[in-house]
Amino acid sequence: MIKRKIYSKILDWKNSTNGTKALLIEGARRIGKSTVAEEIGKNEYKSYILIDFNKASKKIFNLFDNLNELDVFFQTISLEYNTRLYNRESLIIFDEIQKYPKAREAIKYLVADGRYDYIETGSLISIKENVEGITIPSEERKLKMYPVDFEEFMVYMGEELLIEYIRDCYNKREPLDQSQHNKAMHLFKEYMLVGGMPQSVVAFKKNARDFYAADVEKRDILNLYRDDIRKAARKYNSRVSAIFENIPGYLSTHEKKIVLSEIEPGATFDRYDEPLFWLDDSMICNLCYKCNDPNVGLALNKNESAVKCYMGDTGLLVSLAFAENEITEEKVFANIMDGKLSLNEGMLYENVIAQIIASKGKKLYFYTRYSEEKHRNDIEIDFLISNDSKTNYKVNPIEVKSSKNYSALSIGKFVDIFKRKVDNPMIVHPKNLVEVDGILRIPSYMFALCDV
DSSP: OOOOTHHHHHHHHHHHHTTSSEEEEEOOTTSSHHHHHHHHHHHHSSEEEEEETTTOOHHHHHHTTOOSOHHHHHHHHHHHTTOOOOTTTEEEEEETGGGOHHHHHHHHHHHHHOSSEEEEEESSTTOHHHHTTSOOOSSEEEEEOOSOOHHHHHHHTTOHHHHHHHHHHHHHTOOOOHHHHHHHHHHHHHHHHHOSOHHHHHHHHHTTSOHHHHHHHHHHHHHHHHHHHHHHOTTTHHHHHHHHHHHHHHHHSSSOBOOGGGTSTTOOGGGSHHHHHHHHHTTSEEEEEEESOTTTOTGGGEEEEEEEEEESSHHHHHHHHSOHHHHHHTTHHHHHHTTOOHHHHHHHHHHHHHHHHHHTTOOEEEEEEEETTTTEEEEEEEEEEEOOOSSSOOEEEEEEOOSSSOOOHHHHHHHHHSTTTBOSOEEEESSOOEEETTEEEEEHHHHHHSOO
8 A cells, every 4th residue: 555644634533523523525536535545444443335326326325415304314324335424434435426415415414413424536626517406514624635645655665764864964064975876866866767656666666666667547637638638628618728738749849838828719718717717616727827926926917918827737748749650760768768858857846846835735836037138038937836825925937857966047037126025046957056146046856755
């Protein structure tokens, strides 16, 4: 089993709410929501029942039409799943809750009854079709789940000591021993290529670190996502599909922004707000909006007509970007591990940093400034992270570099212009830790593992 950090958060919910709230675990398809919910059921309760609304019987569906007889409700579930329920010692899991919104609405009455604990798992939770006509229960605590992160990947690969060493070096602002830096960068590149979908990670390790075994699993997941787009986004599925399939193309360009004219001549962002919301809400993608004025605040100056769309999992991006024959013929895995796939490697590094920031619960923003004199952008900051303070607002600018040779002029100009609001400017690069002119430059594995 891959040890997931969300397990402890679920345990906090169990111990702190004592049955007064259900827990809704949101996340993209196939990231392990059901698995971790079942692990909680096995380890922390006397018994548990998992009701999968993808394949529940008609008898189970019909139960939610009449909640006046809860004794009968629980008796039927217990008999149907051949599991005895114990007062305050049993867990009922509603899996794929978006498939049956009426069950989500029933949480209000089930929690009020107080006999058992409830965990709901689902994706596309907020999509209009999945909440139309139901009352969203207030007796529900939400928890977002993301793909396996780099720390979880390293623990699964048996590298706990290296994690401790990296964190110690970061806290002391010291570079790693060069051999350990090389090892950590190798592991991080493996993580980028494999990604954080549990099936892909397990296939990689079980098949002697075979990228192709992981790729097979990822392509199955991408096809599942395509099916979701066709079925769930009925009103605008062609627009959702067009954005989704073109993500590698957008991220391969210099500016990396979505260009609607390449999808549909004369297209405007007001026609694409729902497709973009669908991709964001499904957690298949992470949207990154331009902030026009970092002085005032990120969300307050969000430019919705300038948006980048990153994949929620970088491993999936690799498989989406390259056809199976391309991966073999162009030796994609070997070239990325050796640092020889320059343009696409930069796309992957930027995507994985976006993934890391989003998994920490932060919204994604970027900043550019156009120079009339130079007829191009003279400042380009990949990511801005706010400290979320209302009284002492600060912003952390982050540039992502995939090459060892690069310029720091852009982030230097940004710091000069917004210096009163800037805190902890940072460049994430392939080299070891170093601080130059007040700008901390750290390797990507350190950004992933440390509280930066």
